[in-house]
Amino acid sequence: MIPILLLSLLAIGCIAFVTDRLYRRPGEEGSDEASAPAPPRPEGCCGQHEICEKESLLDGISYEAEYYEDEELDAYQGRQADSYSAAEIERFEEVLTTMRPEEVAGWVRSLRLRGVALPEALRDEVFLLVREVREEALDRELGEKASSAASAAPAASADAR
Numbered sequence: 220m221i222p223i224l225l226l227s228l229l230a231i232g233c234i235a236f237v238t239d240r241l242y243r244r245p246g247e248e249g250s251d252e253a254s255a256p257a258p259p260r261p262e263g264c265c266g267q268h269e270i271c272e273k274e275s276l277l278d279g280i281s282y283e284a285e286y287y288e289d290e291e292l293d294a295y296q297g298r299q300a301d302s303y304s305a306a307e308i309e310r311f312e313e314v315l316t317t318m319r320p321e322e323v324a325g326w327v328r329s330l331r332l333r334g335v336a337l338p339e340a341l342r343d344e345v346f347l348l349v350r351e352v353r354e355e356a357l358d359r360e361l362g363e364k365a366s367s368a369a370s371a372a373p374a375a376s377a378d379a380r
Contacts, residue, residue, distance in 0.1 A: 284332045285325060289314045292335050300336040308338045315341060323348045 292311065295303070303311075318326060327345055330337055337345060 285329045287314060287318055287322060287326045287329065289326070292330065293333060295336070296334040298336055300339045300342070303338045303340075308340050311338050311341055315345070320348050320352050323352070 292314065295307065314326070315323070323345060327337055327349070
């Protein structure tokens with residue numbers, strides 16, 4: 220009788236284990252995915268976004284370098300972002316302040332494609348400008364959708380009459 224009881228407990232334990240493995244959601248405590256190490260972040264990525272804003276600056280239509288009247292910055296190819304002097308940072312800042320905000324993401328992409336690192340001192344300002352432009356574009360897009368939906372609603376109610 221005891222061997223049957225032990226075998227029954229063993230069978231119930233095996234069934235519980237298999238059921239747990241099959242129905243556990245990824246990321247729950249104890250799941251294999253939760254214990255896997257996170258992939259390494261790119262240098263300078265804050266890790267607070269699903270897609271790193273730093274890397275999203277590289278997303279675009281063109282992978283050819285485009286110049287924004289900043290050819291003199293090519294002299295800094297291969298330099299580290301934290302190795303610029305105050306005068307050199309000022310040259311980057313002059314270019315940044317003379318361009319339109321919607322050009323900033325393209326300029327940073329162009330610098331990266333040309334092998335020129337953006338000075339560390341300007342990164343926060345650049346990311347802020349890029350974020351503002353993207354938020355404004357999103358707000359415009361949402362506003363256009365809302366206005367087109369609002370104009371379509373009276374037309375639909377007039378058709379119903």
